Amino acid sequence: MITYEDVTKIFGGGPDAVTALKDVSFEIKKGNLVIFLGPSGCGKTTLLRVTNRLLTLTRGSITVNGQDVMSADPVRLRQTMGYAIQQIGLFPNKTIADNISTVPRLLGWDRKRIQERTDELLAMVQLEPSAFRDRFPAELSGGQQQRIGVARCLAADPEILLMDEPFGAIDPINREEIQNEFLRLQRKLKKTIAFVTHDIHEAIKMGDKIAIFQDGKLVQYDKPETMLAQPKNQYIADFVGADRALKVLGLIRVEEVMDKHPPNVVKADTMADEALRLLEEKRFRHLVVLKRGKALGYVHPRQLKHESVSVAGLAVPYPVKVYADMALKDVMSYMLMHDMRVLAVMDEDGNFTGTVTYDQIQKRILEVYSGEDEEETAEKTK
Amino acid sequence: MEVWNYMINNAARCFALTLEHMWIVGVACTLAILIGVPIGVVITRNKSLASKVIGTANIFMTTPSIALFGIMIPILSPFGYGLGKVPAIVALVLYSQLPIIRNTYVAIMNVPPELVDAGKGLGMSSWRRLREIEIPLAIPVIIAGLRTAAVMSIGIAAIAAYIGAGGLGVLIQQGIGRSYAPMILAGAILVSVLAIFVDAFMAGLEYLVTPKGIKVGRRLRHG
Numbered sequence: 006m007i008t009y010e011d012v013t014k015i016f017g018g019g020p021d022a023v024t025a026l027k028d029v030s031f032e033i034k035k036g037n038l039v040i041f042l043g044p045s046g047c048g049k050t051t052l053l054r055v056t057n058r059l060l061t062l063t064r065g066s067i068t069v070n071g072q073d074v075m076s077a078d079p080v081r082l083r084q085t086m087g088y089a090i091q092q093i094g095l096f097p098n099k100t101i102a103d104n105i106s107t108v109p110r111l112l113g114w115d116r117k118r119i120q121e122r123t124d125e126l127l128a129m130v131q132l133e134p135s136a137f138r139d140r141f142p143a144e145l146s147g148g149q150q151q152r153i154g155v156a157r158c159l160a161a162d163p164e165i166l167l168m169d170e171p172f173g174a175i176d177p178i179n180r181e182e183i184q185n186e187f188l189r190l191q192r193k194l195k196k197t198i199a200f201v202t203h204d205i206h207e208a209i210k211m212g213d214k215i216a217i218f219q220d221g222k223l224v225q226y227d228k229p230e231t232m233l234a235q236p237k238n239q240y241i242a243d244f245v246g247a248d249r250a251l252k253v254l255g256l257i258r259v260e261e262v263m264d265k266h267p268p269n270v271v272k273a274d275t276m277a278d279e280a281l282r283l284l285e286e287k288r289f290r291h292l293v294v295l296k297r298g299k300a301l302g303y304v305h306p307r308q309l310k311h312e313s314v315s316v317a318g319l320a321v322p323y324p325v326k327v328y329a330d331m332a333l334k335d336v337m338s339y340m341l342m343h344d345m346r347v348l349a350v351m352d353e354d355g356n357f358t359g360t361v362t363y364d365q366i367q368k369r370i371l372e373v374y375s376g377e378d379e380e381e382t383a384e385k386t387k
Numbered sequence: 388m389e390v391w392n393y394m395i396n397n398a399a400r401c402f403a404l405t406l407e408h409m410w411i412v413g414v415a416c417t418l419a420i421l422i423g424v425p426i427g428v429v430i431t432r433n434k435s436l437a438s439k440v441i442g443t444a445n446i447f448m449t450t451p452s453i454a455l456f457g458i459m460i461p462i463l464s465p466f467g468y469g470l471g472k473v474p475a476i477v478a479l480v481l482y483s484q485l486p487i488i489r490n491t492y493v494a495i496m497n498v499p500p501e502l503v504d505a506g507k508g509l510g511m512s513s514w515r516r517l518r519e520i521e522i523p524l525a526i527p528v529i530i531a532g533l534r535t536a537a538v539m540s541i542g543i544a545a546i547a548a549y550i551g552a553g554g555l556g557v558l559i560q561q562g563i564g565r566s567y568a569p570m571i572l573a574g575a576i577l578v579s580v581l582a583i584f585v586d587a588f589m590a591g592l593e594y595l596v597t598p599k600g601i602k603v604g605r606r607l608r609h610g
Binding site for chain 1: 509587604
């Protein structure tokens with residue numbers, strides 16, 4: 006956990022003094038990835054650098070896991086936090102293995118432990134240990150170097166990571182990939198992370214919470230969806246962009262809106278006339294056909310008319326596979342492409358777990374925007 | 388041909404003087420490294436000191452060598468070292484300071500700032516960064532400075548014969564005194580050959596001390 010209290014940083018003195026941070030107070034909860042967002046010069050990097058005392062704060066206090074950073078030995082303090090930067094800063098005179106094991110070596114681990122940890126980290130960032138450990142940074146591509154930078158900051162398994170645009174130096178395609186990999190890692194490792202970026206897409210994608218800065222002041226500190234739905238002022242609204250409704254869809258998972266026990270479900274051996282009766286009785290628009298827990302497809306009334314077989318033979322298969330952890334943005338895109346208002350959701354084994362509808366998605370967006378969402382009101386009253 | 392004959396007939400003396408010359412330069416360069424490199428490193432930690440130190444070293448460098456030898460006489464006479472090898476070595480050490488200090492300073496200052504930032508941020512102490520990153524990356528440039536200093540010292544040491552330091556300058560000085568061209572030429576040729584040889588040796592050393600990772604990078608960049 007990191008607590009910032011009235012953090013103020015002034016560079017220089019007298020008439021030339023520049024206030025880079027002004028009375029910034031907030032808290033990063035244990036296991037959260039918090040984004041420091043804002044344009045250049047807003048103070049986000051300065052805040053990161055006062056956290057591990059690469060810069061000395063002028064006023065206020067920073068507490069990391071209960072310890073005031075100003076009373077800690079700066080070199081020791083930094084060894085307890087991972088540090089990754091945009092320029093990566095791999096040491097060109099050292100092998101990849103030596104680069105990764107920088108902090109373990111500082112901490113005096115024995116050789117065997119360092120070796121094992123290095124290989125483990127290489128595998129963790131999807132690079133084959135035997136192929137990479139003895140090479141030099143100059144031999145690696147930008148994306149590979151960035152992965153090594155991440156591995157290096159994780160090396161001594163610090164609880165806290167400070168990352169300054171760690172994926173900023175690579176092309177968009179590789180960046181997307183390394184972001185996904187990192188998120189997957191973070192779900193497992195649950196580090197407490199301060200992550201600086203100026204990229205709103207990266208912020209929304211990666212952040213548990215986002216802190217937006219302007220001229221050294223913290224303007225808003227909220228969850229990404231709240232930030233998108235209820236920007237505190239015009240500055241933030243401009244920053245998150247005009248397409249923020251669509252960005253919200255990228256944040257909400259299918260499981261949050263799906264109907265887990267839809268009533269319009271029939272077994273595969275149901276006869277067509279019986280199914281038709283059910284549709285008319287309950288005024289369903291269609292039925293999901295299930296066979297041994299898996300969705301075979303769906304049936305409409307017009308397919309059932311004048312048929313005397315079971316629905317199994319009549320069901321139209323769903324054109325796409327939808328999983329509970331997909332973003333609504335993708336589901337919405339499928340719906341538009343295939344002209345469907347309902348899709349069946351399945352788990353990893355292909356078992357039917359519910360349905361997701363266009364109306365549910367729309368309702369959810371409206372909820373987010375009207376601020377009526379229970380979760381968020383709870384957050385605010387806290 | 389006369390030069391050849393002179394050198395062959397006086398081979399022992401030529402050899403002894405060459406050794407003496409190398410000894411003067413060798414001692415001076417060793418002392419110069421021991422003084423200059425640490426100074427160069429220290430001033431990277433204190434920028435206001437850096438310009439003063441480099442400015443001072445520059446003064447020694449611009450003083451004509453014969454004048455510097457001259458100044459040495461009154462300064463070192465009270466200690467009984469006004470003439471001979473001691474003032475020569477002191478002067479050569481002073482001369483070598485500029486290339487050594489300046490190269491050390493520039494090389495360390497030119498280590499990319501993101502490497503220093505990464506090292507610092509990961510919790511390396513100032514000393515550790517110096518030892519593991521800054522010095523290894525700077526050492527080829529430091530050696531290049533030393534190369535300049537050594538080659539220059541070989542030339543200047545020849546003039547030190549005028550204050551009785553010995554070395555190959557003796558052949559030139561005596562040759563001039565006797566208006567005996569082969570002797571002058573023998574001294575000049577030997578000094579030049581020595582300089583060329585030392586220069587080549589230092590170039591090899593420069594390559595040897597370049598970290599492997601840097602050489603690999605260079606090779607990849609230049610195909």
